[in-house]
Amino acid sequence: MHEFKYKNNRLYCENVKVEDLAKKYGTPLYVYSYHTLVSHYLKLKEAFRSIDALICYSVKANSSLAILKALVDKGAGLDIVSGGELFRAQKAGCPAGRIVYASVGKTDSEIEEAIRRGILFFNVESLPELENINRIAKKLNQVTRVAIRINPDVEAKTHKFITTGKITNKFGIDLDNAYKILLQRRKFPFVKICGLHIHIGSQITESAPFVAAVKKITDFILHLRRIGIALEYLNIGGGLGIVYNRESPQTAQKYADKIIPYLKKTGLKIILEPGRFIVGNAGILVAKVLYLKSTPKKKFLIIDAGMNDLIRPALYGAYHQILPLRITPNALRKAQKVDVVGPICESGDFLAKERKIPQVKEGEYLAAMSAGAYGFSMSSNYNSRPRAQELLVVKDKAYVIRRRETRDDLIHNEVIPEFFIGL
Numbered sequence: 001m002h003e004f005k006y007k008n009n010r011l012y013c014e015n016v017k018v019e020d021l022a023k024k025y026g027t028p029l030y031v032y033s034y035h036t037l038v039s040h041y042l043k044l045k046e047a048f049r050s051i052d053a054l055i056c057y058s059v060k061a062n063s064s065l066a067i068l069k070a071l072v073d074k075g076a077g078l079d080i081v082s083g084g085e086l087f088r089a090q091k092a093g094c095p096a097g098r099i100v101y102a103s104v105g106k107t108d109s110e111i112e113e114a115i116r117r118g119i120l121f122f123n124v125e126s127l128p129e130l131e132n133i134n135r136i137a138k139k140l141n142q143v144t145r146v147a148i149r150i151n152p153d154v155e156a157k158t159h160k161f162i163t164t165g166k167i168t169n170k171f172g173i174d175l176d177n178a179y180k181i182l183l184q185r186r187k188f189p190f191v192k193i194c195g196l197h198i199h200i201g202s203q204i205t206e207s208a209p210f211v212a213a214v215k216k217i218t219d220f221i222l223h224l225r226r227i228g229i230a231l232e233y234l235n236i237g238g239g240l241g242i243v244y245n246r247e248s249p250q251t252a253q254k255y256a257d258k259i260i261p262y263l264k265k266t267g268l269k270i271i272l273e274p275g276r277f278i279v280g281n282a283g284i285l286v287a288k289v290l291y292l293k294s295t296p297k298k299k300f301l302i303i304d305a306g307m308n309d310l311i312r313p314a315l316y317g318a319y320h321q322i323l324p325l326r327i328t329p330n331a332l333r334k335a336q337k338v339d340v341v342g343p344i345c346e347s348g349d350f351l352a353k354e355r356k357i358p359q360v361k362e363g364e365y366l367a368a369m370s371a372g373a374y375g376f377s378m379s380s381n382y383n384s385r386p387r388a389q390e391l392l393v394v395k396d397k398a399y400v401i402r403r404r405e406t407r408d409d410l411i412h413n414e415v416i417p418e419f420f421i422g423l
């Protein structure tokens, strides 16, 4: 499933000993496996081969240029949500015709830029947004394509912060209003409504919510066809769950087998927008143990990575497996329940709570597993901590894909007003 494995009691990424990387490049350090990344993309591509789906990798999951380039070179398109992600998509060499653009809050300049670049289509999330895209396209005298994002009102059975397909969520347009918009489509002459889009949430481990949503949208498409509204694309979003702990998520093949019969009925070109499934298990966050601290009630393992490097545990109570980079039978025997915490001044700054971890000494290293998705991309400079370095391992070689930030990077855009100087 992934290329992070112990050999002779040392954790390896592909053929590289992770401890050597930690010593050479310092910590906190993100390490990605090229082979894991690409093989997850290919697994999904293969599962949907019978309908030749376009896989638009969701840039927000991990937007590092080298990650994007690796996938784009294998034929992936990209799912973007901002002008910044459009910029990255271009830098990674993604053809505009393979870019789809979602987000409830696209600005005028972002819309204009995307139209000029000729992206495949916008995923439109509201009527005012559709009107705005039409207005901007008219100004540019260029007809642009959109897909209506439908909110299918299904329960995704995942964390409430990452559920997006319930009618109380801010995303998409309900079926009734989408229908009204489609009937009035001639009111928007500079917009061609060429498809529909759904995305019901993230880290969804069962097939049932996907099937429910796809079934609803298929019925809708067939109805539209009967009344003479023909579409070209159906974008079924992302959301496929991965293994963090003891989940047993559907495989790519099982997911495909369950929904392809419905997708085939639509006769439309199918697009997927997976993020986590492709990159989640392809990355780890490596940290050094700074101190072992015992209090009357608890044992803390204080490490040099914090919630600014990986915020998922603090934000969602997410589970990441914690593995030592070196493991001995003795250390395993002496495993203890500890809180693995960072140096940040917040009690929410933890990577694991009450977790049984093999004995480690100060100066040794730990890895937070499955940190490839929504790890670095959600990192920040909180507590004025430079953001981590990122490496991509390909077989027996590690490439720096992002240098560690420096102190100067921290204050790069800051200005002390001259006003203070005279004081």
Ligand code: LLP
Pocket (backbone or CB within 6 Å): 058, 060, 061, 079, 102, 162, 199, 201, 202, 203, 237, 238, 239, 240, 273, 274, 275, 276, 277, 312, 316, 373, 374
């Ligand atoms: N398409 C749309 C429209 C999305 O909003 C998202 C994710 C995706 C695709 C990709 O979803 P994926 O395949 O990665 O599940 N920060 C959270 C996850 C937020 C997901 C946001 N939208 C986390 O760390 O769990």
